[in-house]
Amino acid sequence: AQTVTQSQPEMSVQEAETVTLSCTYDTSESDYYLFWYKQPPSRQMILVIRQEAYKQQNATENRFSVNFQKAAKSFSLKISDSQLGDAAMYFCAYRSGVTQGGSEKLVFGKGTKLTVNP
Amino acid sequence: DAGVTQSPTHLIKTRGQQVTLRCSPKSGHDTVSWYQQALGQGPQFIFQYYEEEERQRGNFPDRFSGHQFPNYSSELNVNALLLGDSALYLCASSPWSYNSPLHFGNGTRLTVT
Numbered sequence: 001a002q003t004v005t006q007s008q009p010e011m012s013v014q015e016a017e018t019v020t021l022s023c024t025y026d027t028s029e030s031d032y033y034l035f036w037y038k039q040p041p042s043r044q045m046i047l048v049i050r051q052e053a054y055k056q057q058n059a060t061e062n063r064f065s066v067n068f069q070k071a072a073k074s075f076s077l078k079i080s081d082s083q084l085g086d087a088a089m090y091f092c093a094y095r096s097g098v099t100q101g102g103s104e105k106l107v108f109g110k111g112t113k114l115t116v117n118p
Numbered sequence: 119d120a121g122v123t124q125s126p127t128h129l130i131k132t133r134g135q136q137v138t139l140r141c142s143p144k145s146g147h148d149t150v151s152w153y154q155q156a157l158g159q160g161p162q163f164i165f166q167y168y169e170e171e172e173r174q175r176g177n178f179p180d181r182f183s184g185h186q187f188p189n190y191s192s193e194l195n196v197n198a199l200l201l202g203d204s205a206l207y208l209c210a211s212s213p214w215s216y217n218s219p220l221h222f223g224n225g226t227r228l229t230v231t
Contacts, residue, residue: 004160033217043206045161045222091160097217105151105174106220108160 002027004094006109013082014117020067021077021112023092031097034068035106036077040088048090051075053097079114087116120145122223124209130229131199139194139226143211149173150192151220152184155206167192168214196228204230 003026013019025034036048051059051068058066063083067076079086092109123142131137143150149168153161163176167186181197190211196203206227210220 043208043225043227045208045210045220047219050219093160105163105166105176106153106161108162110158110160 002029002032002094002096002107004092004107004109006092006112008112009110010113010115012115012117013079015082015084017082018078018080019082019114021079021090021092021114023075023077023109025073025075025092025094027073027094027096029096033095033097034066034075035093035095036064036066036075037091037093037108038086038088039091039111045091049077082116084116084118087114089113122147122209122211122221124207124223124226126226127224128227128229130231133199133201133230135199136195136197137199137228139196139207139209139228141192141194141209141211141223143190143192143209144221147211147213147221148190149212149214149218150186150190151210151212152192152194153208153210154178155208155225156202157205161208164194199230201230204228 005024032053034051038046038048049061063080065078089111091111093106096104125140151166152164155161166174170186183195186192206225208225209223212218
């Protein structure tokens with residue numbers, strides 16, 4: 001079974017600064033997807049960024065980028081120019097790429113609470 | 119375009135009772151998945167429905183059951199509630215196509231006393 005580990009229960013960053021959230025995962029599969037989700041107090045899970053394991057290039061979405069180290073099974077999220085609205089719980093998630101159809105289930109880590117200080 | 123909607127937003131039940139949670143998927147989506155998120159934890163997969171059938175199931179007891187209707191909406195039923203069932207229940211929808219991203223609702227907060 002796949003597992004996802006987030007070793008930082010809480011992180012804080014000053015507004016406009018950069019912060020990196022860590023995530024490691026364990027799998028024996030070669031085809032999979034990794035995600036970072038943001039969960040603000042509204043409780044809705046919002047997709048921040050996604051990485052396909054077969055792609056060597058790290059994904060980037062505006063101020064959000066990842067450092068995907070496949071051999072080390074590491075998938076960190078970097079938030080640049082942090083804004084007050086970035087404050088939330090951040091979850092790393094894994095999804096198998098082996099499927100007979102439909103969308104495979106997500107396996108989540110326990111999350112990291114990010115605080116942004118003005 | 120309405121996203122995923124869940125009802126109710128909050129619910130308080132007594133141990134041993136039964137509860138039904140409801141989910142309407144995003145327009146154009148035909149697949150619904152349910153997740154349980156205990157306090158301080160990440161969401162855990164309960165099951166997934168497509169074409170009114172359960173397609174995948176996580177490690178949850180038979181007390182957790184579901185249903186999908188012809189309009190793709192879904193219900194999650196939990197029988198014989200335990201204190202440990204207190205959690206945020208998230209519904210997610212997607213099209214039934216390979217590699218489709220999930221869209222989540224705001225969840226139902228269930229408290230069992």
